[in-house]
Amino acid sequence: MNATTLFSAPTAAPSTRATAFQPVIELRSIEKVYQTKTIETVALNHVNLVIHKGEFVSIMGPSGCGKSTLLSIMGLLDEPTAGVVEIEGRAVQSYSDKELAALRNHKIGFVFQSYHLINDLSVLDNVELPLLYRPGVSGKERRERAYAALDKVGLSARTNHFPGQLSGGQRQRVAIARALAGRPELILADEPTGNLDSVMGEEIMELLLGLNRDEGTTIVMVTHDEQQALKTQRLIRFFDGSQVS
Numbered sequence: 301m302n303a304t305t306l307f308s309a310p311t312a313a314p315s316t317r318a319t320a321f322q323p324v325i326e327l328r329s330i331e332k333v334y335q336t337k338t339i340e341t342v343a344l345n346h347v348n349l350v351i352h353k354g355e356f357v358s359i360m361g362p363s364g365c366g367k368s369t370l371l372s373i374m375g376l377l378d379e380p381t382a383g384v385v386e387i388e389g390r391a392v393q394s395y396s397d398k399e400l401a402a403l404r405n406h407k408i409g410f411v412f413q414s415y416h417l418i419n420d421l422s423v424l425d426n427v428e429l430p431l432l433y434r435p436g437v438s439g440k441e442r443r444e445r446a447y448a449a450l451d452k453v454g455l456s457a458r459t460n461h462f463p464g465q466l467s468g469g470q471r472q473r474v475a476i477a478r479a480l481a482g483r484p485e486l487i488l489a490d491e492p493t494g495n496l497d498s499v500m501g502e503e504i505m506e507l508l509l510g511l512n513r514d515e516g517t518t519i520v521m522v523t524h525d526e527q528q529a530l531k532t533q534r535l536i537r538f539f540d541g542s543q544v545s
């Protein structure tokens with residue numbers, strides 16, 4: 301299939317606090333091929349995509365069409381087989397390993413379907429954990445940021461609980477607080493409501509919409525829920541590693 305251009309302006313006005321049309325991340329002709337001994341899978345087929353500051357973009361498509369692969373490449377967790385990823389106008393390939401690690405830790409926050417919380421740690425410690433690896437963030441600042449993030453997601457009263465004592469929706473709130481404590485410019489959410497019932501899923505969706513609207517946080521979300529996707533500013537549909545709309 302030929303290269304597909306995913307670039308398009310947001311369908312709704314970006315958040316008032318966002319800097320309109322300033323790219324946060326740009327993918328140019330990204331290809332990802334997984335090669336095993338017997339089979340070659342083209343997971344992404346020359347994808348072109350720009351995410352702008354303050355956008356909330358959702359990505360939908362059938363199982364296996366490349367959504368998680370796309371998110372991993374955007375999150376600098378995986379490398380494309382071909383093509384260029386640019387963060388704030390600079391090709392990621394030109395960053396040193398140290399700079400890349402800093403980008404990953406400082407600019408990008410991840411939210412996963414299965415929360416990825418540590419069950420033996422309290423809610424507060426889970427949220428603080430990624431900040432332990434941040435040079436220059438003191439213990440006091442870590443704690444303050446974690447409390448502030450938990451306040452933002454409405455969990456101030458649960459700081460000493462453990463993940464096993466929380467509902468699924470509350471666990472996802474903790475995971476979102478953990479991402480927020482790092483003050484990321486971009487949140488990548490892979491099916492954040494996938495394990496939740498419709499009421500809790502709706503709550504998490506409202507939380508993400510609020511963060512985007514009120515704080516200008518840029519969000520890219522993979523979802524199988526069309527109703528939720530339609531609430532975001534731009535919906536990108538994938539099929540077989542390429543954008544179809």
Ligand SMILES: Nc1ncnc2c1ncn2[C@@H]1O[C@H](COP(=O)(O)OP(=O)(O)OP(=O)(O)O)[C@@H](O)[C@H]1O
Nearest residue numbers: 334335341342343362363364365366367368369370
């Ligand atoms: N590590 C891997 N090795 C080989 N093939 C892989 C690997 N990871 C993904 N794939 C293949 O790449 C394709 C895209 O996978 P990906 O997980 O990105 O799809 P997806 O759209 O996120 O699917 P789902 O909705 O089921 O999570 C699939 O055909 C998958 O089998």
